[in-house]
Amino acid sequence: MGSVSNIVNLRALRQSCADCALNQLCLPASIGGNDLDRLDHVVKQRPALERGDILFHEGLKQPALYIVRAGSLKTYVTLPEGDVQILGFHIAGELVGLDGLSEEGHRCTAEVLERTTVCEVPFESLSEVAAKVPGLQQQLFRIMSREFSRELEHPVMMGRKQAMSRLAIFLRSLSARLGGIGHDPLEITLSMSRQELANYLGLVIETVSRLFSRMQTLGVLRVDRRTLRILDPAALAMLAEKADDESG
Numbered sequence: 001m002g003s004v005s006n007i008v009n010l011r012a013l014r015q016s017c018a019d020c021a022l023n024q025l026c027l028p029a030s031i032g033g034n035d036l037d038r039l040d041h042v043v044k045q046r047p048a049l050e051r052g053d054i055l056f057h058e059g060l061k062q063p064a065l066y067i068v069r070a071g072s073l074k075t076y077v078t079l080p081e082g083d084v085q086i087l088g089f090h091i092a093g094e095l096v097g098l099d100g101l102s103e104e105g106h107r108c109t110a111e112v113l114e115r116t117t118v119c120e121v122p123f124e125s126l127s128e129v130a131a132k133v134p135g136l137q138q139q140l141f142r143i144m145s146r147e148f149s150r151e152l153e154h155p156v157m158m159g160r161k162q163a164m165s166r167l168a169i170f171l172r173s174l175s176a177r178l179g180g181i182g183h184d185p186l187e188i189t190l191s192m193s194r195q196e197l198a199n200y201l202g203l204v205i206e207t208v209s210r211l212f213s214r215m216q217t218l219g220v221l222r223v224d225r226r227t228l229r230i231l232d233p234a235a236l237a238m239l240a241e242k243a244d245d246e247s248g
Contacts, residue, residue, distance in 0.1 A: 042129050044120040045069075049112040056097065061105035063123045066096045071116025072191040074200075075099075075108045086200040088154060089113070089174075089192055093181040095147045113191040150177075158202050166201045167211045168239035171221075175230060186233070190226040215239075 046066075049055065055066060055073060068090055075096065076086045087108055090096050099107040101123065130137040150173075157169045171188065179185030190197065198205045212228075215221040220236050222229040230236055 042121055042125045044122075046118050046120055049116045049118070051112055051114050053112045055110040055112065055118065056100070056106050058107060058109045059105050060100070063100035063105065064097055065100075065121040065123065065126065066110070066118045067121065068092050068094050068096060069117040069119055072113045073110050073116060074113055074192060074196060075110050077108050084199070086196060088151060089200070091174075091177060091181070091191075094150075094177070095143065098144060098147055113196075154200075162242060163201070163203050163207050164211055164214070164239055165242050166203070167208065167215075168236055168242075170197075170201065171228070171230070172233075172236055172240045175233075175236075186230040188228040188230070190228065 049071075056062075056064075058078060070092050072092070073090045073096060074086055075088050075090065076084045078084050090110075096110050096118070097106065126140070130140055153169070153173055157166050160166050160169065174188060175185040178188065192200075194205050194208050198208045201208065212221065212223050215236075216223045218235065220230070220232050220239065222231055
């Protein structure tokens with residue numbers, strides 16, 4: 001097997017998960033059959049979840065990583081006054097649950113936005129296998145680092161005073177993430193509601209609707225309900241990078 005390719009994709013490890021988002025984790029081609037069996041035993045496929053279902057609750061002390069195979073989720077925290085603050089949206093190919101590494105358990109709640117399937121990887125079992133499978137631990141650290149970096153986008157975005165810049169940053173990031181899993185990066189179907197998006201952006205829903213209309217008028221987007229077509233990626237990037245002290 002190692003003579004054919006330098007890497008083997010995890011898609012080959014679980015024929016029952018041909019489209020599993022775990023295919024983004026690659027292992028050294030020299031991995032042996034026993035190691036594949038160990039990894040296959042660790043990954044648990046969960047039944048499909050529907051919109052509104054909760055994957056895990058804030059405070060749950062059963063740490064596990066979840067890989068989104070299909071669909072999408074939102075993560076949020078409940079504020080002292082009872083309101084919620086959405087922290088992020090997670091699409092196919094992305095990890096959810098890294099916050100569970102803390103001793104307090106999960107620090108947020110993960111709720112399904114549309115019909116979604118995930119794979120569950122218990123932290124304890126995964127760490128045991130990673131210690132025995134050459135290269136897996138390094139790959140896991142790389143994937144986790146990517147996810148942590150992505151989570152930093154939210155506070156950076158919230159630091160922008162211009163509402164247009166916040167929305168543009170979000171759309172540019174989502175476009176890149178979709179492109180990374182083989183989707184058309186210029187075609188976006190929003191699984192979240194306008195209200196959920198407004199919450200995430202720290203705006204009111206009327207402002208979000210006005211911004212979409214403005215982007216369409218400028219020729220940056222074509223908007224059809226929840227389906228967006230990016231017509232001018234360069235213009236979208238300019239809006240995302242626009243300084244707060246500029247007009248507009």
